[in-house]
Amino acid sequence: MNANYVSFYDKVFNSYFSKLKDMARLVHFFQNQIRQLSEKGISVLPRKCYILLKSLAVLPFVLLVRMLRPLVVIRFGKLYSHRIGHFAANTELYLCERDIGTYNRRSLDIFYHRLPICNHQLKKMWDRTLRVLPLASQIERVNRWLPGSTSHIISMPSDRDIHGLLPRSKIHLSFTPDEERLGTKLLREMGIPTGAPFVCFHVREPVYLNTVQPHKDWSYHSYRDANINNCIDAVEKLTRRGYFCVRMGAIVKEVLNIDNPKIIDYATKQRTDFMDIFLGAKCHFFIYSGGSGIAEIPAIFRRPLVCANQVPVFYAPTIGHNVLFIPKKLWHRTEKRFITFREMVETGVWRFVETKHYEEMDLECVENTSEEISSLVVEMYERLNGTLQITDEDEELQQRFWAFYPKSEIRGKIVKIRIGAEFLRDNRELLD
Numbered sequence: 272m273n274a275n276y277v278s279f280y281d282k283v284f285n286s287y288f289s290k291l292k293d294m295a296r297l298v299h300f301f302q303n304q305i306r307q308l309s310e311k312g313i314s315v316l317p318r319k320c321y322i323l324l325k326s327l328a329v330l331p332f333v334l335l336v337r338m339l340r341p342l343v344v345i346r347f348g349k350l351y352s353h354r355i356g357h358f359a360a361n362t363e364l365y366l367c368e369r370d371i372g373t374y375n376r377r378s379l380d381i382f383y384h385r386l387p388i389c390n391h392q393l394k395k396m397w398d399r400t401l402r403v404l405p406l407a408s409q410i411e412r413v414n415r416w417l418p419g420s421t422s423h424i425i426s427m428p429s430d431r432d433i434h435g436l437l438p439r440s441k442i443h444l445s446f447t448p449d450e451e452r453l454g455t456k457l458l459r460e461m462g463i464p465t466g467a468p469f470v471c472f473h474v475r476e477p478v479y480l481n482t483v484q485p486h487k488d489w490s491y492h493s494y495r496d497a498n499i500n501n502c503i504d505a506v507e508k509l510t511r512r513g514y515f516c517v518r519m520g521a522i523v524k525e526v527l528n529i530d531n532p533k534i535i536d537y538a539t540k541q542r543t544d545f546m547d548i549f550l551g552a553k554c555h556f557f558i559y560s561g562g563s564g565i566a567e568i569p570a571i572f573r574r575p576l577v578c579a580n581q582v583p584v585f586y587a588p589t590i591g592h593n594v595l596f597i598p599k600k601l602w603h604r605t606e607k608r609f610i611t612f613r614e615m616v617e618t619g620v621w622r623f624v625e626t627k628h629y630e631e632m633d634l635e636c637v638e639n640t641s642e643e644i645s646s647l648v649v650e651m652y653e654r655l656n657g658t659l660q661i662t663d664e665d666e667e668l669q670q671r672f673w674a675f676y677p678k679s680e681i682r683g684k685i686v687k688i689r690i691g692a693e694f695l696r697d698n699r700e701l702l703d
Contacts (some may be wrong), residue, residue, distance in 0.1 A: 347411035348425025356564025360430035367436035454549035469515035646698030
């Protein structure tokens with residue numbers, strides 16, 4: 272069949288399918304309103320009327336947007352402002368995609384925030400960078416009710432930089448001169464002299480989400496949690512190499528009882544929204560454990576990352592400019608052995624994202640030891656200082672590990688993401 276005919280029929284089909292989806296969305300909306308009135312009674316009617324009046328008020332704006340489409344495509348999108356990792360990474364990757372021309376050059380994008388705001392300093396900086404309009408939330412809602420809505424909706428990218436955009440793109444956030452002065456002043460007040468190198472470290476704990484969103488059961492990803500004490504030996508070694516080490520976290524389980532003036536428990540003493548961003552942006556590198564969202568702050572400022580206790584293995588940290596990581600090992604309770612990377616891939620375990628899935632497979636996620644984390648941190652230190660010795664054997668072990676990844680994923684696309692060299696040497700059996 273002629274290619275032009277195929278293209279024509281594809282367009283007709285896609286247009287028809289899009290209209291069906293729009294109609295289904297509208298029908299679902301009205302069904303949902305009727306269901307809520309039936310379940311909750313007349314008490315919800317005032318609120319429904321209020322929402323209807325708000326919707327009618329913005330309807331002229333939505334119609335104007337549709338009329339302007341031949342000239343400019345106005346699109347609306349939601350920023351994931353309620354979770355700091357997504358607020359940082361997804362937004363930055365959207366801007367990277369915009370820079371390389373992924374989106375229509377005629378589009379004019381307007382955003383709104385999803386509440387509650389997880390970090391007001393980050394919100395302030397994104398508001399300086401993007402077009403943010405609170406009314407956009409209501410406009411997008413009404414837009415979705417009408418046919419042809421898809422052209423006016425921003426589909427945000429995920430937080431996985433599988434195309435290596437960050438190393439090839441500029442940093443999109445910056446501090447004002449006043450913010451730079453404030454940050455330097457607060458560093459001195461924390462005990463870090465001007466110009467002194469420092470690293471940040473953070474361990475994922477259940478206490479944060481259980482505190483800020485207690486209505487939800489967060490145990491479904493408890494497999495990602497880790498123990499802060501396993502990082503102490505690593506940061507002690509860094510202080511002996513001239514670094515200050517700053518413990519991060521908005522809400523943490525316990526105070527650090529360490530008699531070392533170069534290890535600063537910022538999380539329990541001086542923590543602010545502003546310094547969360549400033550520290551992440553200015554640190555020499557960032558150490559984190561268990562897939563912490565706060566690690567996306569240094570990532571979007573192109574700071575090197577050291578990630579311990581990565582699980583699942585498939586979601587190795589892909590957002591970053593210079594990344595070292597090691598995974599949790601998976602212990603099979605019945606067989607009393609660690610399963611190999613090949614077994615993780617073949618059984619699908621390497622993609623498991625809920626605690627119950629590991630339990631159903633009789634697997635236990637085993638935390639990295641203090642020694643494993645220390646060797647990983649020292650490897651990053653030596654890498655950044657140009658003293659790291661990489662052997663042919665190390666390179667061969669790296670290749671064997673990355674060979675488990677499909678070509679459509681990380682392998683070959685990310686610049687400078689590596690698994691810890693000593694970890695591979697000590698766990699060769701996992702590569703069988």
